[in-house]
Amino acid sequence: MQPGDIFQICNVVAMAGWLALLASPFLPKLADRIAALAIPVLLAIAYAGLILAFWSGAEGGFDTLPNVMQLFTQPEIALAGWVHYLAFDLLIGAWEVRTARAERILFLVVIPCLALTFLFGPAGYLAFTALRAARAAISSTSQAGVAQ
Amino acid sequence: MTTDALMTQPRFFNASLAAELFRRQPLFAGAALCLLVLMAPTLFAMAVDQRTFLDINVWIKPFKFQVALAIYLATLAWFAGWLPASVAASRWHRIFSTIVVLAITAEMIWVLGAAALGVASHFNDSSPLAIGLYAIMGVLAVVLTSGALVYGVVTLRDRHSRLNPVFRLSVGIGLVATFALTAAVAGYMSGTGSHFVGGAHTDAGGLSPMGWARDGGDLRVAHFFATHAMHFIPVFGFIASRALPASKSRAAVYAFAGLFVGLVGYTFVEALSGRPFLGLLS
Numbered sequence: 001m002q003p004g005d006i007f008q009i010c011n012v013v014a015m016a017g018w019l020a021l022l023a024s025p026f027l028p029k030l031a032d033r034i035a036a037l038a039i040p041v042l043l044a045i046a047y048a049g050l051i052l053a054f055w056s057g058a059e060g061g062f063d064t065l066p067n068v069m070q071l072f073t074q075p076e077i078a079l080a081g082w083v084h085y086l087a088f089d090l091l092i093g094a095w096e097v098r099t100a101r102a103e104r105i106l107f108l109v110v111i112p113c114l115a116l117t118f119l120f121g122p123a124g125y126l127a128f129t130a131l132r133a134a135r136a137a138i139s140s141t142s143q144a145g146v147a148q
Numbered sequence: 149m150t151t152d153a154l155m156t157q158p159r160f161f162n163a164s165l166a167a168e169l170f171r172r173q174p175l176f177a178g179a180a181l182c183l184l185v186l187m188a189p190t191l192f193a194m195a196v197d198q199r200t201f202l203d204i205n206v207w208i209k210p211f212k213f214q215v216a217l218a219i220y221l222a223t224l225a226w227f228a229g230w231l232p233a234s235v236a237a238s239r240w241h242r243i244f245s246t247i248v249v250l251a252i253t254a255e256m257i258w259v260l261g262a263a264a265l266g267v268a269s270h271f272n273d274s275s276p277l278a279i280g281l282y283a284i285m286g287v288l289a290v291v292l293t294s295g296a297l298v299y300g301v302v303t304l305r306d307r308h309s310r311l312n313p314v315f316r317l318s319v320g321i322g323l324v325a326t327f328a329l330t331a332a333v334a335g336y337m338s339g340t341g342s343h344f345v346g347g348a349h350t351d352a353g354g355l356s357p358m359g360w361a362r363d364g365g366d367l368r369v370a371h372f373f374a375t376h377a378m379h380f381i382p383v384f385g386f387i388a389s390r391a392l393p394a395s396k397s398r399a400a401v402y403a404f405a406g407l408f409v410g411l412v413g414y415t416f417v418e419a420l421s422g423r424p425f426l427g428l429l430s
Contacts, residue, residue, distance in 0.1 A: 001195055049192025053199075053207075056264045076196070 003075040007082065010046060013039055014086040017094075018118055024097050025107050036094035043087035050080040091120045096128045105135065172229035175242075179249045180221040180342075183214045183256070190214060190260070197283040199266045203352035204359065206263045212359075213259050216375075217252050220295075221286055223378060227299050227319060232306050244298060251292040258285050271342055286338050290331060296378055297327035314397045318385020321405045323376040329374030329412050333367065336416075346422030355425060365419035373412045381405050 017039035024031035058077045060070030072078045093114050100110045111123025113131060153184035169177040194207035200207070228236060235241055258281060269285070272278040300323025302307075311317050336345050347364020360366040371381075384404045388397040415425060 003196075006196065045188040045192055048189035049196060052189055052260065052264055053193040053197035056266070 003079045006046065006050075007079055010043060010083050010086055013042060014090055017090045021090075021093050021097050021114060024101075028101060030095065032098065035090055036098070040087050040091050040094075043083050043090075044050070047083045050076055050083065054080070070122070085121065089117055089124075092121065093117045094127055096112060096124070099128075100134070103132070103135070104115055122133070168229075169225045173225035173236075173245070175245050175249055176221045176225035176228065178231070179252060180218045180225065183218040183221070183252075186212050186256070186396055187211060187218075193263075195270075201266060201268070201351075203350045204354075206266055208351075208359070209269070210256075210263045211257045213256065217256065219279070220292075220375075221249075221252070224295050224299060227303065227323065227378075229304075229317070230309065230311055230319065231299065232308065235302055245295070248292050248295040251288040254288050255285055255292065270338070273341075282338075289334065293327050293330050293375075296323045300324035300327065300378075304413055313388045314389040314394065315385045317398065318388070318401045318405075319378075319382045321401065322381030322385070325377035325381060325405065325409065326375055329377055329409065330371065333370045333374045333412065333416055337367045337371065340367070343371075343419075345419055347424070360425050364424060364425050365422040366425065367416070367419045369419055369425040370412050370416035373408075373415055377408060377412075380408055 017035040020031040020034040020039075024035075054076040056076070058071055058074055060073075060077075061067040062071075072081060096110060096113055096117065097107075099105075100107065109131060110128070113124050113128040115124070116127050162349075166177070167182075169180070190207055190211050194205050194211065197205065197207060199206045231241075259269045262272070267274070267278070270282060272282055300320045303316060303323065304320035306316070311319075319383065334383065342349060343366055344361055345365030347361045351359050353362060354360050354366075355362055358368070360369050381401070381404065385397075385401045388400045388404070392400055393395075418425065
């Protein structure tokens, strides 16, 4: 299997996880098993296999930016890095969906956070955290208002 | 406390095998499960990595070790269910089984690491570090195999066991034989510099699925049978204890154990004389 083929397969697999998250209001348990367990495990197997096979032969390192860039000049390592994004972004997306459900946040307002997490990982996490903070502030303010 | 699920029926056939293993020896069962999980990325690496060692994919050896050690741990976990309760629950048993699992962990890291680097793990004399690691791993291999010895001795000495006495004898002999025969064969092998005797020093075209040499002797054959004494002898003992009267089944177990040691000896001498396994047949 060539790195390009694995890249395509992993993208499709990750996309299935995101679709499961979009369908989560209708099948919360199934979506959770797919997006928070099954697909991250599959991607983790691919990632770990790539690292086992290609890390020892890779040039570069984690210590300086040029070294990290050097790592990513090798297709197999760049692929592993991409699979890392796919796996962890999906895990965070699944966590956002679970947290929103537990805190009774309207799913419609979670969708933009999911889209951001899908495209730009940490930006989506930031958006979701901001959303929760805003809700917490609003509810404490309104409770204070009731108390008066 | 059921110490004899296999012998009293039919509970074993209702319960899931994995759940029973975890009930009998959680640590060994858990370690076997970890090895099972580790097979997934190892197989993935095999699929994407073109590098070879002795002409076969570098990841075949770690995969074979994962399979072998998972079977070993699962078997020990099964036999642990027949240890006396006082031993199974004891502090030294917990400490000892932890040491066995740590030794297996170290072996696995060593074999995986060598595969990742594309170098030899066993028989590696390329640097002082490699020689030192090989020596340490030899000691740890004895430690991990001593799990069979300890379980075997405890099983043989357990006079209050609810197991059929002939079957218990076969389990004990099988476990002790695994340790003694493996230590002898593998100990000799580690001192020779290679498990190949004559023939090309290549794993290509080996006897599948084990990969044993077809063009010369291969000491791994004797190692295989030595280590699987803990399976062959108890299986024979289980059948003999049911099919034969008590007086004859005991003698049959001793005779079978003797024959099995003979088989290991035969495959050992066969390999030393440079002949492939089953060479007479092919």
